[in-house]
Amino acid sequence: SQTIHQWPATLVQPVGSPLSLECTVEGTSNPNLYWYRQAAGRGLQLLFYSVGIGQISSEVPQNLSASRPQDRQFILSSKKLLLSDSGFYLCAWGDQIMYITEAFFGQGTRLTVV
Amino acid sequence: ILNVEQSPQSLHVQEGDSTNFTCSFPSSNFYALHWYRWETAKSPEALFVMTLNGDEKKKGRISATLNTKEGYSYLYIKGSQPEDSATYLCAFCRAANDMRFGAGTRLTVKP
Numbered sequence: 001s002q003t004i005h006q007w008p009a010t011l012v013q014p015v016g017s018p019l020s021l022e023c024t025v026e027g028t029s030n031p032n033l034y035w036y037r038q039a040a041g042r043g044l045q046l047l048f049y050s051v052g053i054g055q056i057s058s059e060v061p062q063n064l065s066a067s068r069p070q071d072r073q074f075i076l077s078s079k080k081l082l083l084s085d086s087g088f089y090l091c092a093w094g095d096q097i098m099y100i101t102e103a104f105f106g107q108g109t110r111l112t113v114v
Numbered sequence: 115i116l117n118v119e120q121s122p123q124s125l126h127v128q129e130g131d132s133t134n135f136t137c138s139f140p141s142s143n144f145y146a147l148h149w150y151r152w153e154t155a156k157s158p159e160a161l162f163v164m165t166l167n168g169d170e171k172k173k174g175r176i177s178a179t180l181n182t183k184e185g186y187s188y189l190y191i192k193g194s195q196p197e198d199s200a201t202y203l204c205a206f207c208r209a210a211n212d213m214r215f216g217a218g219t220r221l222t223v224k225p
Contacts, residue, residue: 101163
C-alpha cells in the first residue's frame with residue numbers, strides 16, 4: 001500500500017535561517033507531488049507541484065523553493081526564512097491522472113519562525 | 115487568480131441537526147471537484163471526487179452534489195454527530211494535475 005512520510009512534525013527556526021522539509025512517498029511510482037501551506041485562519045494554499053523528477057511548478061512568488069531529486073522525494077527549502085513563512089505545511093501525492101482520484105496527505109509540519 | 119470559495123467559514127450545530135456547506139469555483143476548465151474532511155491533528159482525508167455535472171455522491175450520512183455549469187458543489191450532513199466535527203475542504207481541479215483548495219468550513223457539532 002502507498003504511504004507518505006513528511007518530516008519534521010514541528011520546527012522552530014529563527015528569522016534568516018535556512019529551511020528544508022522533506023516528503024517521501026512509498027508504494028507508488030511517478031506520483032504527482034504537492035506542497036501546500038495553511039497560514040493561520042486560512043485554507044490550504046498551493047505552493048508547488050511536480051509531475052516528475054526535476055519538474056517543478058511554482059504558484060506563489062516567495063522565498064521558498066522546491067526540488068524533486070528522486071521520483072518519490074519532494075523537498076521544500078528556503079535560504080532565509082521570514083516571519084511570514086510560519087504556518088502549517090502539508091505534502092500530498094496523487095496519481096498521474098490526478099483529477100479523478102483522491103490526494104493523500106502527509107502528517108504536516110508546523111513551522112514557527114521566531 | 116483562481117478563487118475557490120467556501121461558505122460558511124464556520125458552523126455550530128446541535129447533535130442531530132442536518133447541515134450543508136457550499137463550495138464555489140470557476141465554471142471554466144473544470145476537471146474535478148474534491149471534498150476532504152480534516153480533523154484536528156490528522157491529515158485531510160478524501161470524502162468524494164466528483165467529475166461530472168449533476169454528480170451526486172453519498173457516503174453514510176454525508177452526501178454531495180455538483181453543478182459544473184454554474185460552478186458550485188454542496189456537501190450535506192444528515193443528523194450531525196460530534197465525530198463529524200472537522201474542517202471540510204473542497205478542492206477544484208482545473209487541469210489534470212492542478213488542485214486548488216478553498217479555505218474550508220469548520221463544523222462544530224455540540225452534543
